[in-house]
Amino acid sequence: MEIGPYILLASLEGAVTAAVLALTAVGLSLVFGVMRVVNIAHGEFFMLGAVIAWYVAHWMGGHPALGFVAALVVAPLLVGAIAVAADMTILKRLDYDPERTIVATIGLLYIIQQLTLMSYGPEARPVEAPFNQRIALPWIERGESGWQFYYPWGLSTTSYKLAVIGAAGAVLCGVWALMTRTRIGLVMRATQADREMALAFGIPVEKVYALVFGLGAGLAALAAVLIVPIQQAHYLMGADPLLLSFIVVIIGGLGSLPGTVLAAVLIGLSDGIISVFFSPTLAKILATLLVGLVLVFRPQGLFGTRAA
Amino acid sequence: MLRLEAISAGYGKAQVLRDFSLDVAQGEIVCLLGRNGAGKTTVMKAAMGLLPLMGGRVLLDGAEISRRPAHEVPRAGLGYIPQGRRLFTGLSVAQNLEIGLRARRSGRDTLEEVLELFPRLRERMDQPAQTLSGGEQQMLATARALCLRPKALLLDEPTEGLQPSMIDAIRQVIVTLREAGVAILLVEQRVDAVLSVADRVAFLENGRGGAVMEASQLRADRSIVDRYIGV
Ligand SMILES: Nc1ncnc2c1ncn2[C@@H]1O[C@H](COP(=O)(O)OP(=O)(O)O)[C@@H](O)[C@H]1O
Numbered sequence: 160m161e162i163g164p165y166i167l168l169a170s171l172e173g174a175v176t177a178a179v180l181a182l183t184a185v186g187l188s189l190v191f192g193v194m195r196v197v198n199i200a201h202g203e204f205f206m207l208g209a210v211i212a213w214y215v216a217h218w219m220g221g222h223p224a225l226g227f228v229a230a231l232v233v234a235p236l237l238v239g240a241i242a243v244a245a246d247m248t249i250l251k252r253l254d255y256d257p258e259r260t261i262v263a264t265i266g267l268l269y270i271i272q273q274l275t276l277m278s279y280g281p282e283a284r285p286v287e288a289p290f291n292q293r294i295a296l297p298w299i300e301r302g303e304s305g306w307q308f309y310y311p312w313g314l315s316t317t318s319y320k321l322a323v324i325g326a327a328g329a330v331l332c333g334v335w336a337l338m339t340r341t342r343i344g345l346v347m348r349a350t351q352a353d354r355e356m357a358l359a360f361g362i363p364v365e366k367v368y369a370l371v372f373g374l375g376a377g378l379a380a381l382a383a384v385l386i387v388p389i390q391q392a393h394y395l396m397g398a399d400p401l402l403l404s405f406i407v408v409i410i411g412g413l414g415s416l417p418g419t420v421l422a423a424v425l426i427g428l429s430d431g432i433i434s435v436f437f438s439p440t441l442a443k444i445l446a447t448l449l450v451g452l453v454l455v456f457r458p459q460g461l462f463g464t465r466a467a
Numbered sequence: 468m469l470r471l472e473a474i475s476a477g478y479g480k481a482q483v484l485r486d487f488s489l490d491v492a493q494g495e496i497v498c499l500l501g502r503n504g505a506g507k508t509t510v511m512k513a514a515m516g517l518l519p520l521m522g523g524r525v526l527l528d529g530a531e532i533s534r535r536p537a538h539e540v541p542r543a544g545l546g547y548i549p550q551g552r553r554l555f556t557g558l559s560v561a562q563n564l565e566i567g568l569r570a571r572r573s574g575r576d577t578l579e580e581v582l583e584l585f586p587r588l589r590e591r592m593d594q595p596a597q598t599l600s601g602g603e604q605q606m607l608a609t610a611r612a613l614c615l616r617p618k619a620l621l622l623d624e625p626t627e628g629l630q631p632s633m634i635d636a637i638r639q640v641i642v643t644l645r646e647a648g649v650a651i652l653l654v655e656q657r658v659d660a661v662l663s664v665a666d667r668v669a670f671l672e673n674g675r676g677g678a679v680m681e682a683s684q685l686r687a688d689r690s691i692v693d694r695y696i697g698v
């Protein structure tokens with residue numbers, strides 16, 4: 160295969176990574192932006208989403224699409240509820256103090272991980288995709304008779320992967336609409352701008368915080384449900400999404416949603432391409448290096464408008 | 468209308484206010500004077516429920532608002548125009564006002580009345596709040612609080628850093644509000660600006676309440692002011 164089709168293939172893989180990463184990172188970014196809480200347990204909410212998806216699909220039986228659709232609804236709601244409970248019982252008691260919430264969410268990370276290990280076990284388990292047709296992709300090439308289409312061997316994707324990209328895009332548009340077009344979004348942005356003034360204007364800040372923490376965790380869980388037919392559910396699977404989400408949130412500009420999405424696309428695509436041509440480790444090294452450079456030369460993030 | 472009864476408050480363990488008491492009647496402007504760091508802003512934050520009280524209580528129209536969670540204090544009818552304006556950045560002028568309207572479920576008619584007082588805001592409704600000029604920002608901060616249709620209003624240095632024409636406009640609005648029966652607690656550094664509008668003046672020294680007197684007394688004898696907050 161020539162280089163062109165190869166790059167297309169890598170970009171498609173990268174786009175799937177980017178889509179799932181964007182969802183996860185937007186959840187982290189929302190929580191940081193509105194609550195100023197650095198949620199180290201975010202990756203565990205992702206993992207819980209995948210594990211719950213496996214349980215739901217396993218219990219439902221029948222056609223794979225049935226279990227998958229049920230998981231798509233149940234996992235984010237359940238994980239969101241767990242996060243709301245954690246917010247009300249732990250973070251609220253710490254008065255959302257930035258340092259103490261970091262320590263608390265580290266604790267939460269280990270509790271969730273160990274409870275999952277004890278109940279779900281150390282195995283990696285797959286969830287079957289609801290549909291999974293192989294789609295061969297055409298490539299264009301100049302032959303003796305001018306430009307012509309052909310199907311290079313190995314250049315293919317699946318309908319499910321395309322659906323993941325589409326679904327993530329739709330959910331992100333939904334989050335954007337929620338933040339900019341609805342009353343609850345307005346209240347969240349006011350709380351983000353000035354918590355004390357939000358209180359002085361009758362906004363129940365504690366309820367807003369609980370909602371945002373639940374929403375952030377729910378987005379991570381949703382991302383995990385989307386990826387679990389490709390990646391399998393495992394109790395340690397939360398580490399990579401956490402690291403990548405942090406990278407994306409810092410590069411995109413702390414608390415900036417469009418910046419987070421753009422950075423996710425940038426990191427996801429380059430991760431896909433570098434992983435295919437070189438190695439996944441190099442991709443992570445370069446991403447981390449980029450974070451260092453951004454922090455030194457542009458602390459507000461590549462797309463951030465003002466210092467956070 | 469607004470009554471502070473021996474309130475004590477501070478930040479963490481550091482106490483700033485000690486047993487401070489003050490009454491503001493309906494349709495009255497009381498001005499709180501004191502040196503920088505005396506605790507004037509702290510009085511307002513404590514009244515709003517933004518700082519936990521170490522003692523005492525706050526009553527609005529007979530209701531003990533200091534027993535309620537902070538976000539219910541504005542809903543009871545206490546409006547706050549904080550020092551430094553503190554608008555919701557990132558939100559437009561209209562959205563800032565909308566937050567004010569929602570607090571007490573005020574309707575469009577309230578918005579119209581408020582915009583009547585600040586016509587310049589009407590032309591800037593879709594502009595992000597942080598892009599307004601200093602004077603316009605103060606107008607917005609005031610308009611936002613008025614959207615609550617407050618029974619009592621706390622104004623913390625509303626003319627800080629404004630041009631004379633703007634100061635006049637703000638003072639005009641304060642007088643209009645008094646006529647509408649709002650109880651007004653005003654913190655101001657410019658003594659001249661204060662004496663022309665205030666009904667009574669209360670002094671605050673190192674977190675403790677000092678003399679409270681009629682503004683007319685001070686207008687007659689300025690040396691009293693110098694004794695309390697002089698350089
Ligand atoms: N956020 C804070 N944390 C700790 N101390 C504070 C804080 N804000 C103000 N103070 C202290 O409280 C005292 C009164 O401050 P403030 O009420 O702002 O005074 P004023 O408004 O009269 O200038 C000052 O000594 C100040 O240092």
Ligand SMILES: [Mg+2]
Pocket residue numbers: 507508509550623
């Ligand atoms: Mg002050």
